[in-house]
Amino acid sequence: MPEHDRTAVPTGNPPAAEHTDSHRGAFGAFGGETTGLIERSFRERIVIVGVQFPGDDAEDVERSLDELEQLVDTAGADVVARLIQRRNTPEPATYVGKGKAEELRVLSEHVDADTVVFDDELTPAQQFNLERLLGRSAIDRTAVILDIFGQNASSQEGKAQVQLAQYRYRLPRLRGKGRALSQQAGGIGARRGPGETQLEVDRRRILRRMHKLEDDLRAIAKHRDTQRKARRRSRLRTIAIVGYTNAGKSSLLNALTGAGVLVENRLFATLDATTRRAELPGGEPVLLTDTVGFIAKLPHQLVEAFKSTLEVVTEADLLLHVVDVSAPDPDAHIFAVRKVLDENGAGSVPELLVFNKLDKAPASAADLVARHPGSIAVSATAAIGLPELLQRAADRLRSQETIVELHIPFSRGDILAALHREGEVLVESAGEGAMVVRVRLDEAAATRFAEFRAGRLGAGSP
Numbered sequence: 001m002p003e004h005d006r007t008a009v010p011t012g013n014p015p016a017a018e019h020t021d022s023h024r025g026a027f028g029a030f031g032g033e034t035t036g037l038i039e040r041s042f043r044e045r046i047v048i049v050g051v052q053f054p055g056d057d058a059e060d061v062e063r064s065l066d067e068l069e070q071l072v073d074t075a076g077a078d079v080v081a082r083l084i085q086r087r088n089t090p091e092p093a094t095y096v097g098k099g100k101a102e103e104l105r106v107l108s109e110h111v112d113a114d115t116v117v118f119d120d121e122l123t124p125a126q127q128f129n130l131e132r133l134l135g136r137s138a139i140d141r142t143a144v145i146l147d148i149f150g151q152n153a154s155s156q157e158g159k160a161q162v163q164l165a166q167y168r169y170r171l172p173r174l175r176g177k178g179r180a181l182s183q184q185a186g187g188i189g190a191r192r193g194p195g196e197t198q199l200e201v202d203r204r205r206i207l208r209r210m211h212k213l214e215d216d217l218r219a220i221a222k223h224r225d226t227q228r229k230a231r232r233r234s235r236l237r238t239i240a241i242v243g244y245t246n247a248g249k250s251s252l253l254n255a256l257t258g259a260g261v262l263v264e265n266r267l268f269a270t271l272d273a274t275t276r277r278a279e280l281p282g283g284e285p286v287l288l289t290d291t292v293g294f295i296a297k298l299p300h301q302l303v304e305a306f307k308s309t310l311e312v313v314t315e316a317d318l319l320l321h322v323v324d325v326s327a328p329d330p331d332a333h334i335f336a337v338r339k340v341l342d343e344n345g346a347g348s349v350p351e352l353l354v355f356n357k358l359d360k361a362p363a364s365a366a367d368l369v370a371r372h373p374g375s376i377a378v379s380a381t382a383a384i385g386l387p388e389l390l391q392r393a394a395d396r397l398r399s400q401e402t403i404v405e406l407h408i409p410f411s412r413g414d415i416l417a418a419l420h421r422e423g424e425v426l427v428e429s430a431g432e433g434a435m436v437v438r439v440r441l442d443e444a445a446a447t448r449f450a451e452f453r454a455g456r457l458g459a460g461s462p
């Protein structure tokens with residue numbers, strides 16, 4: 001198969017002398033096993049590599065590499081060169097072709113790279129072969145994202161989730177790294193059983209830690225469950241703010257509620273969900289939750305580990321899907337976010353598209369609003385369109401509700417109590433043998449109480 005190679009373009013400065021023996025590969029190796037954080041004494045020099053498969057747009061591949069460069073920078077390293085190869089399929093052994101791998105080795109030497117980062121996930125075997133060939137660490141986009149999450153995790157839950165994701169990534173990549181490790185095996189808690197290799201000892205140790213983390217996370221999730229039930233009893237509607245990383249989700253929560261959440265021009269600044277109360281026009285209180293950002297090719301290990309955090313999204317009454325209109329391809333971001341939502345069972349939660357950073361790219365915002373009916377353009381930081389956004393959200397929430405008249409037998413005090421808990425009782429009067437109740441319910445509750453229904457009055461009419 002012909003390989004249409006593109007010329008490698010070194011984008012960095014000439015190599016600095018002190019880096020000559022720095023190919024230590026700390027980056028992407030998740031530092032110590034206990035913290036999952038990386039200690040870096042210097043900024044590593046990185047070469048990034050993308051592959052354009054048939055059907056891929058050349059521009060999309062470049063854009064994805066631009067994003068990878070941003071990820072690497074966020075992780076605390078510098079991209080000094082990039083390389084793109086066109087291929088029909090990945091090479092099973094080395095992902096790129098043999099010739100390209102050799103070119104990559106020469107380039108890495110020339111720019112004195114510490115690590116090579118591939119834009120797609122490498123198999124453990126590919127990673128191993130590439131490191132041998134290149135004589136330096138070879139990692140993938142997933143490792144970089146896991147690294148950033150590791151650096152940004154601050155809460156107990158966030159840290160546990162990220163560590164779990166990192167272990168899930170590492171487990172299949174463990175290999176008998178040899179003597180150094182096996183000598184450590186004499187240590188406490190790492191004793192080798194009869195006939196057990198060092199690799200098996202390491203694997204067992206990681207599995208044990210993963211189980212422990214899973215237990216911890218279950219306990220945290222249980223606690224949150226209790227809080228959530230309390231919240232549900234309070235009958236407040238919930239709105240989750242979702243979107244691509246750096247779209248302005250935290251800025252929007254701050255603008256709407258004065259929450260004071262950390263806002264940074266950095267990827268994955270937010271890992272923990274923050275919930276605040278806000279008032280919709282008309283005075284109805286709602287709960288607004290800011291959530292972790294998504295990205296194209298989001299590591300499945302992370303999605304898996306963040307499942308309990310994402311429940312807030314699946315259970316929301318409405319999603320505010322925030323999109324950065326100044327991004328190079330906002331539609332690709334919308335697509336990536338919806339994909340993650342779908343995969344997490346949140347695909348059917350009603351969504352309101354919020355085109356943010358209107359101040360920065362007004363033409364793009366106008367174009368997007370025109371192409372996405374029902375959407376709205378705002379600026380969280382310049383405070384443009386925020387009252388309209390709240391009005392739109394209130395309308396959307398209200399349209400999900402139905403007003404029904406129910407006849408509840410006097411003997412069913414339990415049902416009456418449930419109605420007060422789950423709906424908004426508008427009128428209540430004693431009829432013949434039953435209480436006649438006019439109540440505003442969401443669709444699920446309206447179905448649940450359908451057997452008491454006397455007549456459906458339609459949405460919105462009091």
Ligand SMILES: Nc1nc2c(ncn2[C@@H]2O[C@H](COP(=O)(O)OP(=O)(O)OP(=O)(O)O)[C@@H](O)[C@H]2O)c(=O)[nH]1
Pocket residue numbers: 243244245246247248249250251252262263264265266267268269270271292293294356357358359360378379380381382
């Ligand atoms: N010009 C402009 N910049 C904005 C606007 N909203 C947010 N920003 C900037 O965009 C960057 C990201 O904002 P955040 O609110 O941290 O974005 P986020 O979606 O919470 O990002 P993560 O938590 O990292 O996923 C910050 O530098 C904000 O100041 C806006 O309306 N206009």
Ligand SMILES: [Mg+2]
Pocket residue numbers: 249250251262263269270
């Ligand atoms: Mg944020």
